[in-house]
Amino acid sequence: MKKIKAIIEKANDGGISIYSEDVNGAYGFGLTEQEAKEDFLSILEEQAEYYNDEHGEYPAWHRSGYNVEYVYDISGFFEAFPFINASKFAEVIGINGSVMRKYKGKIVTASERQKAIIQSRYNDILKRMEAVRF
Numbered sequence: 001m002k003k004i005k006a007i008i009e010k011a012n013d014g015g016i017s018i019y020s021e022d023v024n025g026a027y028g029f030g031l032t033e034q035e036a037k038e039d040f041l042s043i044l045e046e047q048a049e050y051y052n053d054e055h056g057e058y059p060a061w062h063r064s065g066y067n068v069e070y071v072y073d074i075s076g077f078f079e080a081f082p083f084i085n086a087s088k089f090a091e092v093i094g095i096n097g098s099v100m101r102k103y104k105g106k107i108v109t110a111s112e113r114q115k116a117i118i119q120s121r122y123n124d125i126l127k128r129m130e131a132v133r134f
Helices: 033-055 074-080 086-093 097-104 112-130
Strands: 002-010 016-020 026-030 066-072
Touching: 002 026, 002 033, 002 074, 016 033, 026 033, 033 066, 066 074, 074 097, 086 097, 086 112
Parallel strands: 002 066
Antiparallel strands: 002 016, 016 026
C-alpha cells in the first residue's frame, strides 16, 4: 500500500490548501480543512482516472492501494488551531517569537532542521498535556 504524504497549509486566499509531492499535480483547496481534504481525495481519484484513460492502466500508487497521511506545515497548524498563540508557543518551545510569526504568516519557511526542533519540543508539550486530568 502506498502512503501519500499530504501537506496542509494556509492558502493565500485565507482558505486551506493541501498538496502532495508524492503525486504530481495533487492539490486540494477549501474554505475549511475538511473541504480541502475532500477536494484533495477527489483530485487523487480524478488523476488516477485520467492516467488510466491515457495509459490503459491505473498508476502504481493507485493499483496497490493508498492511504493519505496528512501533516501540517506551520501556517496550516496555526490555521487549524487558532486558539494557539504563535508568540507564546514560540516562547514555550524556545524559538524567537518573531520568527515563529513569520512561519505562521508564510513569510518565511522553516528549514528541515528547524521543523525537527519544533516537532520535538511540541511532542514534549503533548507528553506533559497527556498527564493533565480535570
